[in-house]
Amino acid sequence: MPYIIAFVLFAAFTANVVIGAVGDAPPVNNVVEALIMFGAAIAFSVGILRSEAREQSKQESNTKNQ
Numbered sequence: 001m002p003y004i005i006a007f008v009l010f011a012a013f014t015a016n017v018v019i020g021a022v023g024d025a026p027p028v029n030n031v032v033e034a035l036i037m038f039g040a041a042i043a044f045s046v047g048i049l050r051s052e053a054r055e056q057s058k059q060e061s062n063t064k065n066q
Contacts, residue, residue, distance in 0.1 A: 002047035009040035 013036045020026030026033070 002043045002050065006040045006043035006047060009036050009043065013037055013040065 013033060016026050016028055016033060016036070028036075
């Protein structure tokens with residue numbers, strides 16, 4: 001789920017940049033752009049940490065079963 005959130009936020013950022021490049025001005029200002037990218041980075045980091053925790057618990061489980 002965190003990866004989906006990160007992807008959606010990054011897609012929103014990309015759409016904002018493309019719209020700003022094609023049109024006169026982007027729909028959101030620089031502060032909102034930074035917050036969108038910050039949210040995407042946080043969501044991606046949470047996804048990475050969850051994946052690592054899941055892998056570590058899986059390895060511990062395999063070690064205990066042997």
